[in-house]
Amino acid sequence: MNPFYKLILTPLIWATNFVMGRLLVVAIPAFALSSIRFAIAALIMLPLALRTHPFRRISRRSWGWIGLMAVTGVCLFNTVLYLGLRYTTSVNATLINSLSPMVTAMLVFLIDREKIQRSQAAGILLSVAGIAVVAAQGSWERLTHLSFNPGDLLVLLATALWALYTIAGRKVAQEVPVLAATGYSFAIGALLLLPMGLLDWNLSAATRQPAAPWMWGAAVYLGIFASVIAFYWWNQAVQAYGATVSSLFQNLITVYAAGIAYWGLQEPLFGYHWLGGALVFGGALLASGIFQRKEPAQEAVSSQS
Numbered sequence: 001m002n003p004f005y006k007l008i009l010t011p012l013i014w015a016t017n018f019v020m021g022r023l024l025v026v027a028i029p030a031f032a033l034s035s036i037r038f039a040i041a042a043l044i045m046l047p048l049a050l051r052t053h054p055f056r057r058i059s060r061r062s063w064g065w066i067g068l069m070a071v072t073g074v075c076l077f078n079t080v081l082y083l084g085l086r087y088t089t090s091v092n093a094t095l096i097n098s099l100s101p102m103v104t105a106m107l108v109f110l111i112d113r114e115k116i117q118r119s120q121a122a123g124i125l126l127s128v129a130g131i132a133v134v135a136a137q138g139s140w141e142r143l144t145h146l147s148f149n150p151g152d153l154l155v156l157l158a159t160a161l162w163a164l165y166t167i168a169g170r171k172v173a174q175e176v177p178v179l180a181a182t183g184y185s186f187a188i189g190a191l192l193l194l195p196m197g198l199l200d201w202n203l204s205a206a207t208r209q210p211a212a213p214w215m216w217g218a219a220v221y222l223g224i225f226a227s228v229i230a231f232y233w234w235n236q237a238v239q240a241y242g243a244t245v246s247s248l249f250q251n252l253i254t255v256y257a258a259g260i261a262y263w264g265l266q267e268p269l270f271g272y273h274w275l276g277g278a279l280v281f282g283g284a285l286l287a288s289g290i291f292q293r294k295e296p297a298q299e300a301v302s303s304q305s
Contacts, residue, residue: 031196125288
């Protein structure tokens with residue numbers, strides 16, 4: 001499949017993850033759910049990683065990047081995000097998360113000295129504007145009256161952690177196949193999550209609801225689709241399009257989530273949803289370079305005297 005289509009479909013899978021996560025946390029606490037999710041992913045991906053690229057062939061430098069992927073994207077990202085959501089509103093979290101392309105672009109510049117292109121800058125601005133329209137429900141007054149709290153700093157930290165994961169995935173892909181890097185990062189991340197998951201499960205024993213059979217099926221879905229497929233596709237897309245451009249497509253999660261809520265939960269869609277979605281999608285397409293004209297290749301003509 002073309003990496004561009006993976007950039008479009010991966011946020012859709014992650015949008016279903018948000019919806020299912022909300023339904024599952026009443027019976028399976030957040031850290032326990034993350035632990036189960038990535039344990040399933042590791043069991044699937046680790047054998048494939050070992051066959052694709054044995055760990056003995058991986059250099060220390062690449063292990064460092066894989067370890068960074070495990071810590072930032074698999075272990076800490078969800079943990080810090082969940083903590084932030086306890087203290088802030090979904091509106092604030094959505095707006096702050098939309099800054100991910102900017103954060104990624106700044107980190108790419110600091111690490112690789114890679115300057116942001118004009119089309120990327122314009123795409124970032126369009127995308128952030130689209131998220132702002134959705135978060136403010138089309139009201140400028142609502143947007144200007146937003147207040148921020150310590151939870152917002154945690155959400156911003158989570159955004160930076162995911163940016164680091166994206167950059168690390170691109171770095172390690174220079175030496176290690178994407179499938180192997182993703183699998184090994186899942187294995188390391190699952191081991192790091194295991195103690196937190198067990199502790200969370202035991203501490204919530206008195207307050208959580210009994211888990212229905214469909215909930216365990218949903219947890220398996222998160223392990224296979226939201227982890228194995230989505231992370232693998234994401235890392236492939238980052239390798240093809242770069243960290244900055246790929247991060248813009250993350251903002252489609254908000255657009256897809258609104259659509260899922262409309263079709264699955266019968267929540268209404270308003271004009272600002274359509275406008276915001278168009279701005280987000282347009283910004284992502286603009287930054288991807290799909291509208292840039294390609295110069296025709298000039299063939300060298302040799303002449304004989």
